[in-house]
Amino acid sequence: MERNEAPDLRSVLENLGTAADFLEGAGRLAGIADKDVEVATTPKELVFRQEKVSLYRYRPIEGVEVRTGPVLIVYGLIGRYTMIDLQEDRSLVRNLLLRGVDLYVVDWGHPTRADQNLTLDDYVNWYLADCVDQILDRAGREEISILGICEGGVLSTLYAAQNGERVKNLILTITPIDFHGDLRDTDGSHGFLNVWTRSLDDSDIRKLVDTFGNLSGEITASIFQMMTPVKTLTKYNRDLLAVTANEESLLNFLRMEKWLADRPDHPGAGALQWLIELYKENRLIKGTFELSGKPVCLEALTMPILNVYAEHDHIIPSPCSTRLKELAGTDDYTELALPGGHVGVYVSRKCQGILSSTLFEWLIERQK
Amino acid sequence: MSDKPTASNPLMDAWLAGQKAFLDAQAPFWQELSQGSLPDTSDPDQLSILFRRVNEQCRSLFDAMAAIGGLEDEPEENVARQTLRRMLDPMQFSYAGVDEVNQVLLNLVEGTDVPDLMELERQRLKATREWAVLKREGTEYRAVTAMAWARVYRRFLEEVGEDLASGTGSPYQHFETWLRIANDELIRMQRSEEYLDAQRRVLRAGLNYRERERKLIEDWCETRSIPTRSEIDDLHGIVYGLRKEVRALKRQVAERHGTVRKRVNTANGT
Incomplete structure (x- = not known):
């Protein structure tokens, strides 16, 4: 080869011993249509819609008796709720429906620049509160169980702390409560999001949000990618090659890609609260975070709490989640540590099994 | 958006x-x-040429693969199409x-x-x-x-x-x-x-x-x-404030008539 000639791609691949695999995998990939990788396919019906926010009830599975009161799944504003129902054989939604859980989910939609003034107060005491009221009216009940995920867990916590009379059980998964908990995590690869946010001045964050109206989904996606630098490096070559030989694995990979690509912008005013008041100032555990003009007191969380976290969560280090045990006012507090990382809680088959069975049994014990 | x-x-x-x-x-x-x-x-110039050639090779391979698999008719946002493009993009390494x-x-x-x-x-x-x-x-x-x-x-x-x-x-x-x-x-x-x-x-x-x-x-x-971006943002702010006021008033009326559940803990009129 001449010194300035590009290495021939085929010879490079042959040297890796993967030329055939690569070409076969690329060929398989090229034959996949969008309809082959649909996500969030579990049937559900629209219960209520307000602006961009939709509340759905999952259709109970035929022949399965509904054995619990209503459970509302609350995802965060970063990412979409479709994570809990990525594919039929790894769907928390389906696993819970199969056990007889009466399941609802709130979809925050895709906020636009017109929504830049929406605060966390609005999401909690406006949209979420309306969703809860709708469910209670529909079910003829006075209380509901809430299952919050990540930032959705924080929204759920805020709601439960100020509306305890409506919350029968609070289930939190991979939820940050102590936003400086990363400082107690000994794994150096965990908590970069916390470090990165603290490294910015408030004025930087304000300018970032003011400039675009919202916190751009592209920015949050890139920060997440930055947290696993070599994973990002190998994702579309080594890792992809490892799954292309098996069509089902490849489809799973693509479903995850689809979910990752669907990253909404976070409404600006809420993003400022999230990044400055929570991530930087850690107000929630100090009791100085205010919602609707009133401080949120974690001691007001007197309902039963199931707190689920991932042992190797690099996005929400486990000490960020487990701090709740010391601060919540409940006598009925349970923790469930799952192996693996942040997203693994919802996509790993092993975690799915543990999570859905534990969650169901925990709920059933608290139905009376 | x-x-x-x-x-x-x-x-x-x-x-x-x-x-x-x-x-x-x-x-x-x-x-x-x-x-x-x-x-x-x-020599940075030679490096640029090298990278350009590698990129060209990969682009050709992508076009060929997309044509074989029928992806060329799929929209650009098709997840398989995007993934294939990334798979064949040498820039992924440099990122x-x-x-x-x-x-x-x-x-x-x-x-x-x-x-x-x-x-x-x-x-x-x-x-x-x-x-x-x-x-x-x-x-x-x-x-x-x-x-x-x-x-x-x-x-x-x-x-x-x-x-x-x-x-x-x-x-x-x-x-x-x-x-x-x-x-x-x-x-x-x-x-x-x-x-x-x-x-x-x-x-x-x-x-x-x-x-x-x-x-x-x-x-x-x-x-x-x-109209400028700043003016439109001002407008969004005004509409947001009005939405909150209307909502609070509707809520007050509904609570007075007992058609919605009373909320005891919310202070922002929602």
């Missing part, structure tokens, strides 16, 4: 210079892969989990080029102090990441240098070693004050440039009676 600036890349020059450091650092990796001689990495972020940050803050509409203004903008600062900070940021890659290279040579020389070990093993070292060093770099400071400065410079651009565009719009 929120502002979605397109992927214009006025920092291409700085990026090309960065490629030199990048290739220097990855030299043993590529050598192992291709088992051929390496290009003259001291390496750190520069991708920089690219996104820069793309976002640099904003959309509007060449036909305001070419002269755009040229003027690029002569501003903000542009110069953005270029400088971008270069310094890349210098920090290049140093990390240099450390990866050094450690890699220390660990497997003899194996490479004697032909011991498979390319796969060396690749895995390279990745492990790269992961360690990149994560360590990301937590360094030097890196965080460089990234903060590039972000700040980008936002300042964007602010300058917005002002220029708004000045242009105002002279032609076109």
Whole structure:
């Protein structure tokens, strides 16, 4: 080869011993249509819609008796709720429906620049509160169980702390409560999001949000990618090659890609609260975070709490989640540590099994 | 929608210079892969040509694959099409989990080029102090990441240098070693004050440039009676306030008539 000639791609691949695999995998990939990788396919019906926010009830599975009161799944504003129902054989939604859980989910939609003034107060005491009221009216009940995920867990916590009379059980998964908990995590690869946010001045964050109206989904996606630098490096070559030989694995990979690509912008005013008041100032555990003009007191969380976290969560280090045990006012507090990382809680088959069975049994014990 | 600036890349020059450091650092990796001689990495022009050729090869392969699989008729947002493109994109290696972020940050803050509409203004903008600062900070940021890659290279040579020389070990093993070292060093770099400071400065410079651009565009719009972004944002703020007021009033009326559940804890009228 001449010194300035590009290495021939085929010879490079042959040297890796993967030329055939690569070409076969690329060929398989090229034959996949969008309809082959649909996500969030579990049937559900629209219960209520307000602006961009939709509340759905999952259709109970035929022949399965509904054995619990209503459970509302609350995802965060970063990412979409479709994570809990990525594919039929790894769907928390389906696993819970199969056990007889009466399941609802709130979809925050895709906020636009017109929504830049929406605060966390609005999401909690406006949209979420309306969703809860709708469910209670529909079910003829006075209380509901809430299952919050990540930032959705924080929204759920805020709601439960100020509306305890409506919350029968609070289930939190991979939820940050102590936003400086990363400082107690000994794994150096965990908590970069916390470090990165603290490294910015408030004025930087304000300018970032003011400039675009919202916190751009592209920015949050890139920060997440930055947290696993070599994973990002190998994702579309080594890792992809490892799954292309098996069509089902490849489809799973693509479903995850689809979910990752669907990253909404976070409404600006809420993003400022999230990044400055929570991530930087850690107000929630100090009791100085205010919602609707009133401080949120974690001691007001007197309902039963199931707190689920991932042992190797690099996005929400486990000490960020487990701090709740010391601060919540409940006598009925349970923790469930799952192996693996942040997203693994919802996509790993092993975690799915543990999570859905534990969650169901925990709920059933608290139905009376 | 929120502002979605397109992927214009006025920092291409700085990026090309960065490629030199990048290739220097990855030299043993590529050598192992291709088992051929390496290009003259001291010549940035030759490196540019090399990278262009690799890119062209990959683009051709993508086109061929897409045609065989029938993907050419699928929309650009098709997830398999996007994944295939990334799979065949040699740039994925150069992003390496750190520069991708920089690219996104820069793309976002640099904003959309509007060449036909305001070419002269755009040229003027690029002569501003903000542009110069953005270029400088971008270069310094890349210098920090290049140093990390240099450390990866050094450690890699220390660990497997003899194996490479004697032909011991498979390319796969060396690749895995390279990745492990790269992961360690990149994560360590990301937590360094030097890196965080460089990234903060590039972000700040980008936002300042964007602010300058917005002002220029708004000045242009105002002279032609076109609504500006600031005016529309004001309008959003007013509508938001009105929505809250209407909602609070409706809620009060409904609670008075007993048609909705009373809320005892909310103080914002919702």
